[in-house]
Amino acid sequence: MSKSKSKTKTPSSPTLKDWEKQASRELKGKATSSIHWKTPEEIEIKPLYTAEDLEKLGYTETLSGFSPFTRGPRATMYAGRPWTIRQYAGFSTAEESNSFYRKNLAAGQKGLSVAFDLATHRGYDSDHKRVVGDVGKAGVAIDSVEDMKILFDQIPLDQMSVSMTMNGAVLPILAAYVVAAEEQGVIQEQLSGTIQNDILKEFMVRNTYIYPPAASMRIVGDIIEHTSAHMPRYNSVSISGYHIQEAGATAVQELAFTLGNGLEYVRTAINRGMTIDSFAPRLSFFFGVGMNFYMEIAKLRAARFLWANLIKQFNPKKEQSAMLRTHCQTSGWSLTEQDPFNNIVRTTIEALAATLGGTQSLHTNAFDEALGLPTETSARIALNTQLILQEEAGIPHVVDPFGGSYFMESLTSSLIKEATKLLDEIEKLGGMTKAVESGTPKQRIEAAAARRQALIDHGEEVIVGVNKYQVENAEPVEVREIDNSAVRNAQIRRLKKIKKNRDSNKVDTALNAISNAAENGEGNLLDLSIEAIRLRATVGEISAAMEKIWGRYNAPIHSISGVYANSFPDQKEIKQVRDEIKDFAKKAGRRPRIMVAKMGQDGHDRGAKVIATAFADLGFDVDIAPLFQTPEEVVKQAIENDVHVIGISSQAAGHKTLIKLLIEVLKKENSEDIVVVAGGVIPPQDYDFLKDLGVSCIFGPGTPIPGAAREVLVAIANKV
Amino acid sequence: MVQNKLPSKADIIKGNRRAIAKAITLLESTRPESFEHGQVLLESLLPLAGKALRIGITGVPGVGKSTFIEAIGLFLIKQGHRVAVLAVDPSSQLTGGSIMGDKTRMNELAQHPDAFIRPSPSSGILGGVARKTRETMLICEAAGYDVVIVETVGVGQSETMVDSMVDLFLLLMLPNAGDELQGLKKGVLELADLVVVNKSDGKQESLAKTAQSEYSKALHLLPSSKNSWTPQILRCSALEKRGMDKIWEAAKSFRETLRNSGEWEKQRRKQTGKWMWSLVEEGLLLKFRNHPNLQKQISELEKAVESGNMLPTTAATKLLDSWQTHSK
Numbered sequence A: 001m002s003k004s005k006s007k008t009k010t011p012s013s014p015t016l017k018d019w020e021k022q023a024s025r026e027l028k029g030k031a032t033s034s035i036h037w038k039t040p041e042e043i044e045i046k047p048l049y050t051a052e053d054l055e056k057l058g059y060t061e062t063l064s065g066f067s068p069f070t071r072g073p074r075a076t077m078y079a080g081r082p083w084t085i086r087q088y089a090g091f092s093t094a095e096e097s098n099s100f101y102r103k104n105l106a107a108g109q110k111g112l113s114v115a116f117d118l119a120t121h122r123g124y125d126s127d128h129k130r131v132v133g134d135v136g137k138a139g140v141a142i143d144s145v146e147d148m149k150i151l152f153d154q155i156p157l158d159q160m161s162v163s164m165t166m167n168g169a170v171l172p173i174l175a176a177y178v179v180a181a182e183e184q185g186v187i188q189e190q191l192s193g194t195i196q197n198d199i200l201k202e203f204m205v206r207n208t209y210i211y212p213p214a215a216s217m218r219i220v221g222d223i224i225e226h227t228s229a230h231m232p233r234y235n236s237v238s239i240s241g242y243h244i245q246e247a248g249a250t251a252v253q254e255l256a257f258t259l260g261n262g263l264e265y266v267r268t269a270i271n272r273g274m275t276i277d278s279f280a281p282r283l284s285f286f287f288g289v290g291m292n293f294y295m296e297i298a299k300l301r302a303a304r305f306l307w308a309n310l311i312k313q314f315n316p317k318k319e320q321s322a323m324l325r326t327h328c329q330t331s332g333w334s335l336t337e338q339d340p341f342n343n344i345v346r347t348t349i350e351a352l353a354a355t356l357g358g359t360q361s362l363h364t365n366a367f368d369e370a371l372g373l374p375t376e377t378s379a380r381i382a383l384n385t386q387l388i389l390q391e392e393a394g395i396p397h398v399v400d401p402f403g404g405s406y407f408m409e410s411l412t413s414s415l416i417k418e419a420t421k422l423l424d425e426i427e428k429l430g431g432m433t434k435a436v437e438s439g440t441p442k443q444r445i446e447a448a449a450a451r452r453q454a455l456i457d458h459g460e461e462v463i464v465g466v467n468k469y470q471v472e473n474a475e476p477v478e479v480r481e482i483d484n485s486a487v488r489n490a491q492i493r494r495l496k497k498i499k500k501n502r503d504s505n506k507v508d509t510a511l512n513a514i515s516n517a518a519e520n521g522e523g524n525l526l527d528l529s530i531e532a533i534r535l536r537a538t539v540g541e542i543s544a545a546m547e548k549i550w551g552r553y554n555a556p557i558h559s560i561s562g563v564y565a566n567s568f569p570d571q572k573e574i575k576q577v578r579d580e581i582k583d584f585a586k587k588a589g590r591r592p593r594i595m596v597a598k599m600g601q602d603g604h605d606r607g608a609k610v611i612a613t614a615f616a617d618l619g620f621d622v623d624i625a626p627l628f629q630t631p632e633e634v635v636k637q638a639i640e641n642d643v644h645v646i647g648i649s650s651q652a653a654g655h656k657t658l659i660k661l662l663i664e665v666l667k668k669e670n671s672e673d674i675v676v677v678a679g680g681v682i683p684p685q686d687y688d689f690l691k692d693l694g695v696s697c698i699f700g701p702g703t704p705i706p707g708a709a710r711e712v713l714v715a716i717a718n719k720v
Numbered sequence B: 001m002v003q004n005k006l007p008s009k010a011d012i013i014k015g016n017r018r019a020i021a022k023a024i025t026l027l028e029s030t031r032p033e034s035f036e037h038g039q040v041l042l043e044s045l046l047p048l049a050g051k052a053l054r055i056g057i058t059g060v061p062g063v064g065k066s067t068f069i070e071a072i073g074l075f076l077i078k079q080g081h082r083v084a085v086l087a088v089d090p091s092s093q094l095t096g097g098s099i100m101g102d103k104t105r106m107n108e109l110a111q112h113p114d115a116f117i118r119p120s121p122s123s124g125i126l127g128g129v130a131r132k133t134r135e136t137m138l139i140c141e142a143a144g145y146d147v148v149i150v151e152t153v154g155v156g157q158s159e160t161m162v163d164s165m166v167d168l169f170l171l172l173m174l175p176n177a178g179d180e181l182q183g184l185k186k187g188v189l190e191l192a193d194l195v196v197v198n199k200s201d202g203k204q205e206s207l208a209k210t211a212q213s214e215y216s217k218a219l220h221l222l223p224s225s226k227n228s229w230t231p232q233i234l235r236c237s238a239l240e241k242r243g244m245d246k247i248w249e250a251a252k253s254f255r256e257t258l259r260n261s262g263e264w265e266k267q268r269r270k271q272t273g274k275w276m277w278s279l280v281e282e283g284l285l286l287k288f289r290n291h292p293n294l295q296k297q298i299s300e301l302e303k304a305v306e307s308g309n310m311l312p313t314t315a316a317t318k319l320l321d322s323w324q325t326h327s328k
């Protein structure tokens, strides 16, 4: 067909008007606007897009490998080399994680990605009293360079690209990696990989910060400075939207907050006198990919476009400075405890979206995500999902296959528009650091999460196997269990040995140098940490050397109210629960009072916050306890506030150790009349254990909140 | 079960945390029987109360009240004091319950054995916040807390209410002077015995200094609420826990001065009088609302008024008339 011929329309060729008519007939007379779909981002999606839409946008074609990189950062994309399969993993001891890594590498994985336990994240050695429930549970325990050397045993660090999710204790951990490599005979210039080092989103959603914001930003700056001078193949920051999405954000929020954080890091480096081209090519990104298939593809395209434009203001000379490269992870939040094999399907769809969107590397979740850390089987299937996309489905052969699509280009453009609006708002507030300090981004994300929860609880948003098409008598699946006290004891033994064999005077001097540098603002803290790690200072000691000066930060917790109840589609159900609570209050002389608490270093607060706001909306008086409490601290506050119930929210597998302690303390304080309920990621295998301890109700992932509120009310009534 | 028995006077005096907490719950209760128990207990404890320094803290949302209480509370504990903190949320009636995160902002203080922090839910109509806070304060005093801090948001009428129960009224201000004076009701500034410019740290320190001198000027134009005391303007950083010593010095000198001038006693006596009246008001309202013969009429008339079928004045007159008839 010649070009001119395709443009002339024969009289019989249908127009958009004709389509409207026919569509309206199919809809039995209703206008087509009745089937427009409003996404959670409030973007309106039409059922049909045409060339007209592109014209309205003023769409012009771009090419992959060229600014603004909407179609991909590299010209050939996966046709030249497929995306890197990079599975995030880590648990128990360094030995166990090392053997897990080596198995995966043998099975086709290409890069490593280390998950640390929460004690390490928060800068505590395994022997610290605040981490009894956390050691080795939700990641691998690393206390010193000796652990790090075991972690990478027989893994050549000059060849393997290693990503490390570390933000709070980023200095000692990056230092330990550098020194472990050094002792393998690999110099810093040869190291390739990524350190997350994205502290701003920690204050917002991930909660593994240690120091106050300003001090934390200094650390980020020191790391950018060190790596740009000594580690040319190493990504100094992985600016992360993934956690923002997983905490409940919409795609627009994820885009704007992530890019906004990115801008802050750029400014931090520039304010130190660095040139944009000396570090920007080494900033990488990390996005989440959920079930909103088209939206997620558009999001990655929009992100690249937006970043390229945002970086322009710094006048880069190198193309790579404005080029957004990203890792992606499929959404863990979208995965269910119920009928868990469905999760394999969900993950496949999300992985497809990530690759159609042009990610550079990818992690796919295991189907037992909502139960615990992956088993060997579930991890293998997760990995195979990507191998099948790469090697069977033919995905890699074409660059940006959605490019030029009427719909995809329109959606990309809508996202760009909306994210820009939000970015402008952030800039008006004075940038993300200011915004984060004010707490507004977090509140907005929590509001989005509460809205979503209301829609799911009511069944308006369908989750197969959870609120529709449920299966009865589901077979239990195998769950990985980690014996944290065994891991902890092993770690403590190793710590003792290290401390015995090192030159303590030298270590003290090195630690003092770190404290001094923290205090007077001079020197590079990463350089100093590397020195201390060489001398066998521990992760906890280096963290404490700075904590001594800066203190340990508590991000202020704000709460929202009204969003859950107002978003709930059926007000009758809400009223019913409220009436029951009113009856209770009449009899008891006050509303039921619950303290929602989290124990240990587990920073997952989405569940706790949504429970708190929804329970309050339903009529409970709700106390929110600070994060990171010990059982003793929770009990003290519960007694003081004289609550009826302590509601423990636990996601990071500390429940068996910590709830046991909690109940012991309650007994000791003669306060067993306080009801204990628990919720979160608690595998059904553990229910009996907890019930035997005296836990009244247990609520797993997918629990509709109004029903849970009623059950808690009954549990209180039974106890009084 | 042993645990559900009423808190005893002896346990409260011993400072038993659980007993204090249970006693406060009785005072807050809308159940007549529990309320009665609470009142009896309170009466037995009254002779032991009254020895604390009572500090009211107010300021606009976000000025740093909770952070400040954390800082000054820890400072005071280090000086050997025992500190009770009552957080009052007088926000209007909600359809749902209250959501209280006060302890998250006073993390270290909340964990300290010498501190007692009790946030109170906003209770709707029955049992005014004022009564409950005042009575809770007395319980804490009887339990040996020698500094009682009452936090309230500086918008609306809450500060007048708090002022009627504390000895020292401390107003926290932000470093950006101009903007904030406008946001604050003039009346609030008049109540203040100490004005503290918070967030005097980092880049804001110089702003805070300017604010300090501007507030000094503004304050001189206003009548002071005490005869023997001229309000002082101070600066601090609650976040970095700096400036607490000076503030405490000022508070102590405030107490000395007022004690010497006799205003201290006078203020407390006046407050007690006010307390009686607020009890009368509240008691009447409670009796009125719970009167068995009025229940039906109340809900009927309420509906009629809400649906616009009757004027509120007419309904109120009817109710008051019936009340008079029935309470003869």
Ligand code: B12
Binding pocket: A115, A116, A117, A118, A137, A138, A139, A165, A205, A206, A207, A208, A242, A243, A244, A246, A247, A331, A332, A333, A334, A335, A336, A368, A369, A370, A371, A372, A373, A374, A596, A601, A602, A603, A604, A605, A606, A607, A608, A610, A611, A646, A647, A648, A649, A650, A651, A652, A653, A677, A678, A679, A680, A681, A699, A700, A701, A702, A703, A704, A705, A708, A712
């Ligand atoms: C979202 C999420 C995150 C977000 C958290 C964002 C946030 N601010 O909360 C991000 C991405 C930051 C994150 C990070 C990590 N995560 Co995560 N995360 C999840 C995920 C996918 C969903 C949890 C969630 O929020 N669900 C939505 C909420 C609403 O549901 P919920 O918490 O279950 O609550 C519901 C019920 O359980 C119940 N409920 C819960 N609590 C309570 C309390 C009361 C009183 C009541 C009545 C009811 C109730 O009601 C709620 C409503 O239905 C889970 C896997 C999963 N699908 O569950 C992993 C998961 C919890 N994470 C895990 C891990 C390991 C981590 C990390 C430690 C990884 C690492 N090593 O770095 C980090 C560190 C986080 C930290 N600081 O602790 C593991 C924990 C492993 C385990 N238990 O053995 C899980 C299980 C994933 C996995 N299988 O590997 N995570």
Ligand SMILES: Nc1nc2c(ncn2[C@@H]2O[C@H](COP(=O)(O)OP(=O)(O)OP(=O)(O)O)[C@@H](O)[C@H]2O)c(=O)[nH]1
Binding pocket: A437, A438, A556, B059, B060, B061, B062, B063, B064, B065, B066, B067, B068, B105, B153, B198, B199, B200, B201, B236, B237, B238, B239, B240
């Ligand atoms: N820079 C700085 N920030 C502070 C200081 N004091 C408090 N803040 C910050 O200000 C914010 C609000 O502090 P809060 O203590 O919660 O304020 P509040 O007045 O109790 O707020 P509401 O209870 O919401 O009315 C938090 O982010 C604090 O970290 C200070 O001295 N300096």
Ligand SMILES: [Mg+2]
Binding pocket: B065, B066, B067, B105
């Ligand atoms: Mg406060």
